[in-house]
Amino acid sequence: MTDVFISYSRKDTDFVRVLHQALSHSKFEAWVDWQDIPLTADWWEEIQRGIEAADTFIFVISPESISSKVCRQEVEHATSHNKRMVPIVHREGFDDIFMHEALSRHNWLYFRQQDDFDQTFSNLVQAINLDLPYVRMHTRLLTRAVEWEHSQRRDDLLLRGQDLLEAEQWLRDSIDQQKEPLTSEQHKTFISKSREVETANQRLLKTGEQARRQVRFGRAVLGLTLLAAAGVGLLTVAAYRQLHHAQIQALITEANTAFKENRQTGEALTLALQAGDQLQQKRLLKGRQELTSKLLPTLLKTNYWILEQDRLEDHTNDVLSVTISDDGQHYVTASADGTAILWDRAGAQPKPLEGHDDWVREAGFTPAGDQVVTVSDDRTVRFWTLEGRQKNHLAAAHDDYIYSLDFSPISNTFATASEDGTVKLWTLAGDPIKTLMADGVDLPQHDSAVRSVRFNQQGQLATAGRDGMIRLWNAQGQLLSSWAGHTEEITALAFSPATVSASQQLASVALDGKVKLWNLEKDNAVRTLTLTPPGPADELWSIAFSSDGQWIAAGGHQDKVYVWRRRDGVHVATLEGHTDRIRSVAFSPDNTTLVSTAEDNTVRLWRWPNPGLIALKIHQDEVFITAISPDGERIALAGIEGTVSLWDKTGGYLDILDGLDSPIYALDLASNNKLAVAMANGRVGLWRSQPANPVFFMAHDDESAIRSLAFSPDGQRFATASDDGTTKIWPTAGPFERPLVVLEGHEGPIYNVSFSSDGNQLVTAGDDGTVRLWNAKGKEIRQFLGSGNAAYHAQFSPDDSQIVSVGEDAIGRMWQVDDGAEVATLQGHG
Incomplete structure (x- = not known):
């Protein structure tokens, strides 16, 4: 890595030599193309590597550099990687129309002929040294991420152990403190993938240790058996081999049986991995090729078909809701155990949010993604940092249980819905704005709880609850329309993504076991489709659209998650694995994961979509x-x-x-x-x-x-x-x-x-x-x-x-x- 990369026009070479000499005297290593590009190297690739490996990108502004195609490409490459940029003006007379916008966003340092070089150079040194440990980590992680990308994303190039922990802390600090230069998507992807692989490796190690404990136990049992039979003697190698052979065969059989019973959950894969761990002890199993031929098909089919990627089991009571942050890097779950838990994408390092005195019904991320807000049966609303620290709380926000909350995408407001029959609007600071009214009368005129509240991308608000009615409100909290949605209590609502079509849809689920889709045009609701899960009708408690709008997921009393194709309502999948009622479903923003929570105290992450399924x-x-x-x-x-x-x-x-x-x-x-x-x-x-x-x-x-x-x-x-x-x-x-x-x-x-x-x-x-x-x-x-x-x-x-x-x-x-x-x-x- 180098301290600076200098981008310049050849006409400014004399000045750049003076600048380069001053930087060298100040112990800065500068990357300049006259000395760093081997004659046989690919020219542009070397330029790119030089920019990526530098902590600071210095651009020498002159009429020729502003109009240079190559200089512009260098600026764009630096910008695409969020490099720290320091523009310096050497010669004026350029046309602003050709100025790259990335250069315009930064303060310029003036190294013109009439300027004091030493004073301006001192300012440049200060700019280079500003928050240097953070910037050097930015560069180090970027170069490793680029190497990983160029090497077909090999797992051995990912971060491990302490390096990964430090990188994750650096990323959190960068986001929380809005540090400059900003982190790039390459940083986030590299660190996130590193955590996924590290977590998977830790689980494999744990599985291997469990398998080895089983072997040690088996050895002890066999030793006692032989000792009892012979009175004295040694456990032979042949006996060891027979024991391992029997154990591995039993694990393969169990894996195949588990796969037949439920090919979606991870039990079959875990058993197959345990068998594989034991099979690797070749000195004990030399000549047992038939076991390999039996195990490989089992591993292949379980790895392909298994939908359950992970299972989070830190809650001690029903898990009532799950929400995923807009960037997909965090989940937050709410539970009847009185806590919410903040998870990273890999399900590692859970942070409990403790402070409520009763069930936590729902938790959500603020639009900026820097806070979590929770609502509870204790009638309070609480605000938390992403580190798990409580910042604020609203005591007695409602007169009864608070079931739901959601954030407006167009204003700094959020809404809460309660058993007391009201929906209230609040600022993100927790100040009350208004209680929604229907024709001048409070919603309690219906004498029913409001179970769900959801904003769409235009800031309109949909509410529904025990009376089976759905109400649509504008961004100012004025009632636009209402209609009978279901014959029984409505338990959840969801808006389709705004990008799917001009006619946005609202989905509702209820205790009548039906999913209904409504077209919202000119504030009028027209039901377009009714979806019914296969099997006997039963309660539904959750609903979600995928972010691309292709899929709809719902779950309820049957402890299954159902998925339909939105376009025509074709039922495409039933995800089985939970052992109690499903309470919440959500798709990740990249549509690769479907998350569900249930009254079996677990959160399950499913691989989606599965082509074969x-x-x-x-x-x-x-x-x-x-x-x-x-x-x-x-x-x-x-x-x-x-x-x-x-x-x-x-x-x-x-x-x-x-x-x-x-x-x-x-x-x-x-x-x-x-x-x-x-x-x-x-x-x-x-x-x-x-x-x-x-x-x-x-x-x-x-x-x-x-x-x-x-x-x-x-x-x-x-x-x-x-x-x-x-x-x-x-x-x-x-x-x-x-x-x-x-x-x-x-x-x-x-x-x-x-x-x-x-x-x-x-x-x-x-x-x-x-x-x-x-x-x-x-x-x-x-x-x-x-x-x-x-x-x-x-x-x-x-x-x-x-x-x-x-x-x-x-x-x-x-x-x-x-x-x-x-x-x-x-x-x-x-």
Whole structure:
């Protein structure tokens, strides 16, 4: 690491040499490109590394540097990493219109010819030394984070032990004290991931120690048994091996049994990890390869299917609510044990918030994220720092239990809702603003508790409770509308994210066991959808939208968390693991985690979404067709029932295309966001850009199913092969009244069509036992004859010099494209 990086124009080289010499005399190490870039190094990469490794970025302002493209790139790179920036003016006469805004935000030091160099340099030294330990940690963590990113995020480059604790404290101090330079997203991600891996490693160590304790116990038991049987003797190595073999086999069996009983929770994975820990003691298990072959499938399937990432068990009574901070770095839970607990993202270092005298019903983060506010059955509202220290409290804020609170996103206010039937607005300092009135009459006219209060992004407020009514208020606390929401008590409300659509939705759940979605347009509520969990109707107590608006989660009396796709209300998952009523659900801001709390005293963190779990729900029948886009970015799955689901390469759910009127027999993806599906009724559906509306057209006779479909490499054409014995080539841009080319020659159904890598040739395989080579204009070049049995599949080698085919006889054949010679047969499949 270096003290400063100097960005300058070559015209100012003489001045920069003087500045560099002064810095060197003051024991500062300066990075300047005339001496630090090796001639053989990649120039810009070296510049970037130099900026990242410097504590302070000095920019020499002159007309040439302000207009320099390279200097601007250097400023932008420094800004993207939140580097401390010190602009110094050497020569004036520049046009402010070209000034980078990052330079304008800082105070300038003047090193002009008429200025006192020594005095200004003294000011520069003070600026460099300001809060130097903090800045050096900023640089050190940034360089480690960048190295981690460039090394494919290897776990061995993450922080550990004391380094991690110091980094976490540094990050908290930076945020709490709003230190400059600000922390970057790279800092936060690097530290957060370090904590996740450290916590996981600690748990593995704990699991390993538990396994070793079991081994020691087993040894003792076996030793006593042999001693009793023989009267005297030694425990042999063979006996040890038999004991370990039996223990590991038992753990694998238990893991598989636990997985069958509930594939979502962590018990099966824990047992499998314990078996793996014992299996690593190779000196005791030499030659036990069969155990490895049994354990690996168990580890793979449990690791893939397990949804439960973590379980937080510090509360001693029902956990009534969970709230996640806007940056996703903290959770806060509220419990009937009279406490709230503040957790970091990894669930480590919990901070109890103690002071209430009764159940804590809900806790939330202030909009700035620097405080937590809690409400309780003791009728008080309390304010806490993120270190767990109580700052303030409102005694007798209501006349009865306080059930709910929420913060306005457009003003420094928050609202509370109570058993006393009132909703009150407060400043963030705790000063009362008003009690909400309905037509000039206090809400208690309904003689019912208000169970939930929620703000939307426009500052409107929704309230609901025991009377089954929902009320909508404007930001000033004036009643806009009210309507009957449910036939029983409403227990929770949630607004959809503001970014999802112009028509925001409100979701409500109640003791009638239903989730209802309401469109709010011009202050009128229109119910759009009612969702009912599978199984017998029962109470629901919680509701949440994912931040991207795709998913809705709810939980209640059945100790399960239910998830629906918001667009059409399809139930996609049921998360099982809690042993008592679910009281709260919440999605993390990045939509990778779903958190639930329950009356079993636990908080559970679920991995979301799980591609396999959702696919099982989306595709109600066998999934037997897959396609991967040429760039590897997207995956499509098709079920015979007429549904296509789209996923990204990490397994993230993208979209679903359903409602097709015929079974799907083939599909393909192009790298330019095109998708085509072929159906049993001879029709083709073409999506030119998801999720745009598709074009459907009849490509073949309606009695002739389309068996295969393929895009050309450039995505401008696609080919369809059908039971009618023809292959047709179509333009993706349309029109679709007639194909560009028809390939005719097969006698019977065609099962497969593929393009060559340059798109100039095609190969088809048919029921007539032939594989045929065609040019793109439809002329047949040659036939490849196998055993005479049906040919099911054929495709080109990567260099287009050969074709490989397989057919009904289960024999693979390789053919030379230029002369049609059969060069190899591949046998082995039955």
